[in-house]
Amino acid sequence: MPTEAAELVFDEATKVYPGRDAAAVDHLSLTVPAGEICVLVGPSGGGKTTALKLVNRLIPLTSGYIRIDGRQIGDYDVTELRRSIGYVIQQVGLFPHMTIEGNIGTVPRLLGWKRERIRDRVGELLELVGLDPEEDRKRFPAELSGGQRQRVGLARALAANPALMLMDEPFGAIDPIVRARLQDEFLRLHREVRKTVVFVTHDVDEAIKVGDRIAILREGGRLAQYDTPQQILEHPVDDFVADFVGRDRALKALTLKTLGDLELSPATDDGLPRLSADTSLRDALAVAVAERREALLVVGPDGSPLGVAKREDLLR
Amino acid sequence: MTAQRFADGPVIPNFGKPSACLRDNGWFCTDWIHEHWGDTLQPALIQHIQLTLIAVGIGFAISFALALVALRFGFLDPPLGVFTDFLYTIPSLALFQLLVPLSGVTVTTVEIALVSYTLFILYRNIVVGLRSVPPEVLESARGMGLTRRQTFLRVELPLAMPAILAGLRIAVVATISIATVAAFLIEDGLGAPIFAAIGTPDLFKTELVAAGGLAILLALTADALLTLAQRALTPWNRVR
Numbered sequence: 199m200p201t202e203a204a205e206l207v208f209d210e211a212t213k214v215y216p217g218r219d220a221a222a223v224d225h226l227s228l229t230v231p232a233g234e235i236c237v238l239v240g241p242s243g244g245g246k247t248t249a250l251k252l253v254n255r256l257i258p259l260t261s262g263y264i265r266i267d268g269r270q271i272g273d274y275d276v277t278e279l280r281r282s283i284g285y286v287i288q289q290v291g292l293f294p295h296m297t298i299e300g301n302i303g304t305v306p307r308l309l310g311w312k313r314e315r316i317r318d319r320v321g322e323l324l325e326l327v328g329l330d331p332e333e334d335r336k337r338f339p340a341e342l343s344g345g346q347r348q349r350v351g352l353a354r355a356l357a358a359n360p361a362l363m364l365m366d367e368p369f370g371a372i373d374p375i376v377r378a379r380l381q382d383e384f385l386r387l388h389r390e391v392r393k394t395v396v397f398v399t400h401d402v403d404e405a406i407k408v409g410d411r412i413a414i415l416r417e418g419g420r421l422a423q424y425d426t427p428q429q430i431l432e433h434p435v436d437d438f439v440a441d442f443v444g445r446d447r448a449l450k451a452l453t454l455k456t457l458g459d460l461e462l463s464p465a466t467d468d469g470l471p472r473l474s475a476d477t478s479l480r481d482a483l484a485v486a487v488a489e490r491r492e493a494l495l496v497v498g499p500d501g502s503p504l505g506v507a508k509r510e511d512l513l514r
Numbered sequence: 515m516t517a518q519r520f521a522d523g524p525v526i527p528n529f530g531k532p533s534a535c536l537r538d539n540g541w542f543c544t545d546w547i548h549e550h551w552g553d554t555l556q557p558a559l560i561q562h563i564q565l566t567l568i569a570v571g572i573g574f575a576i577s578f579a580l581a582l583v584a585l586r587f588g589f590l591d592p593p594l595g596v597f598t599d600f601l602y603t604i605p606s607l608a609l610f611q612l613l614v615p616l617s618g619v620t621v622t623t624v625e626i627a628l629v630s631y632t633l634f635i636l637y638r639n640i641v642v643g644l645r646s647v648p649p650e651v652l653e654s655a656r657g658m659g660l661t662r663r664q665t666f667l668r669v670e671l672p673l674a675m676p677a678i679l680a681g682l683r684i685a686v687v688a689t690i691s692i693a694t695v696a697a698f699l700i701e702d703g704l705g706a707p708i709f710a711a712i713g714t715p716d717l718f719k720t721e722l723v724a725a726g727g728l729a730i731l732l733a734l735t736a737d738a739l740l741t742l743a744q745r746a747l748t749p750w751n752r753v754r
Contacts, residue, residue, distance in 0.1 A: 291654030
């Protein structure tokens with residue numbers, strides 16, 4: 199498997215658990231382009247986690263195909279396949295008896311990397327996920343907070359530089375404030391190391407924030423819609439999707455754009471609320487409503503005025 | 515049968531030139547201990563350690579194998595648990611007598627009995643230890659591509675260590691204590707000088723105290739060593 203990003207294809211992938219009549223994943227077909235984040239979202243019973251675990255064969259396919267860069271997963275040696283895919287789960291599952299360094303170095307050790315190479319890689323990854331490369335590597339998981347542990351989980355999954363990452367509700371057990379920060383860091387990290395990512399969540403807002411594309415699965419593991427967040431919010435294919443994304447989908451769509459994306463009117467500084475260009479339209483609207491203003495002043499990172507956004511511009 | 519053996523022995527032990535302490539049957543006559551360290555106490559101590567190590571060693575191997583079987587075939591765990599439990603309830607003297615027709619008045623008989631007692635403690639602790647590994651840890655191990663064998667050796671076994679070592683500690687201390695009863699059957703271990711002292715007409719106190727004290731000291735030392743080993747082998751348990 200290439201170590202850059204890989205294209206992942208579900209081709210009529212189906213899972214029926216033994217002894218059940220109904221499928222858990224039903225003829226799922228979708229393509230995740232290399233380097234993109236695909237979020238699987240849907241109500242419980244939608245088969246999101248099952249679909250994810252089909253990829254690294256933690257759950258065997260009943261029928262259909264899954265291909266990574268054109269090669270069927272069944273053609274790989276299962277151990278080799280799993281070692282080449284990063285895997286992150288909600289409960290993290292760090293090894294409590296190993297230090298952070300030992301945890302992150304797990305797959306590289308299995309792959310027979312030299313000691314110094316593993317040590318360097320661990321330092322690099324700790325830095326990447328925002329932990330101290332010297333202090334934190336010697337700690338045990340029990341000494342870290344939930345958020346720190348999930349960062350280690352992410353670093354561990356990235357250790358052998360996999361072309362594909364599978365993330366099963368990675369931030370689901372973390373409190374909202376830390377979760378938002380981890381999502382931001384994850385997106386920053388993804389811009390640095392463009393892996394193909396399949397990300398499972400039950401939280402629509404997280405899906406919209408994190409996903410390049412969103413696959414909405416309905417009960418019985420059937421794909422309801424697979425599209426960009428923008429398309430899903432603006433053009434839900436049916437009532438199920440519209441219901442699932444929520445009545446406030448128009449507002450959610452505003453989170454996808456920032457003030458910087460708008461065409462601004464010339465700046466006039468007459469005491470308007472000042473907002474930076476990277477503020478989302480939703481937050482900008484919230485400020486406009488709260489302050490009862492018809493316009494906002496958009497400023498650059500250095501605080502210099504860029505222009506004025508009118509309230510109706512936000513809603514266009 | 516055993517009472518016979520003591521009756522055959524010299525009724526009054528030969529103390530050579532007895533000191534005042536010995537003439538008065540004192541509690542701790544250093545001259546006797548000095549004189550008989552080499553021919554009585556030290557050999558008994560070494561035999562005692564051997565009895566214990568062999569019993570715990572074999573007991574551990576059997577328990578480990580049984581635990582693996584029980585984990586693989588879950589339905590076997592309850593009967594195995596009841597079986598080892600049952601063995602533990604048999605009084606040691608009764609078990610010796612039951613075994614004599616099978617294996618004679620030998621060290622083997624003693625070891626079979628001692629091993630039987632270790633099974634109860636070791637089997638339970640190994641099973642509990644291996645079962646205590648959190649499911650998400652096993653899932654992440656599998657997802658990262660550890661083979662079944664690697665998962666066992668690198669994850670399950672180390673995580674079961676605290677429970678296994680705790681069991682080992684109890685088993686060793688218990689066996690050191692029970693092994694003194696071996697002298698009921700054979701003249702091995704620290705039980706032999708204890709029995710000899712009890713067998714004298716007016717209870718030879720120095721020998722009783724010296725041998726009994728050695729047994730206690732041995733148990734305490736073993737306990738301390740295993741506690742240190744436990745700490746050294748499970749550093750992750752000391753954090754938090």
